[in-house]
Amino acid sequence: MRYEVRDALTFAASAGTGGHAATVAGALLGAAHGPDALPVDWLSRLELVWVADILARDLVRQVTERPSGTEYTEGTDPRWWDRYPGW
Numbered sequence: 001m002r003y004e005v006r007d008a009l010t011f012a013a014s015a016g017t018g019g020h021a022a023t024v025a026g027a028l029l030g031a032a033h034g035p036d037a038l039p040v041d042w043l044s045r046l047e048l049v050w051v052a053d054i055l056a057r058d059l060v061r062q063v064t065e066r067p068s069g070t071e072y073t074e075g076t077d078p079r080w081w082d083r084y085p086g087w
Contacts, residue, residue, distance in 0.1 A: 005029050005037050058084075 012025035030038050035053060043049050061067055068084070069075030 005033065006039050006042075009039070009042070 008029060009022055009025055013019065013022040015021040026038060035056070065076070066073070067075055067077035068080045075081070
């Protein structure tokens with residue numbers, strides 16, 4: 001499957017819109033197949049890719065596990081509010 005994703009991204013990058021089509025294709029392929037399906041050697045060259053990866057994984061974790069807690073339960077991650085101050 002990795003070669004298919006790489007081929008799809010290469011095809012999207014060959015479009016006349018610069019990198020816009022490849023950006024959208026990468027986002028959709030990453031959402032459909034997970035971040036591990038994207039070529040690591042290509043991702044490592046992107047600016048702030050680690051920030052985007054951490055934010056996306058934390059968003060999924062917040063939706064599925066609620067590490068920050070709810071109004072009825074305590075949070076399970078003691079450092080969550082240090083990383084995401086707010087309420």
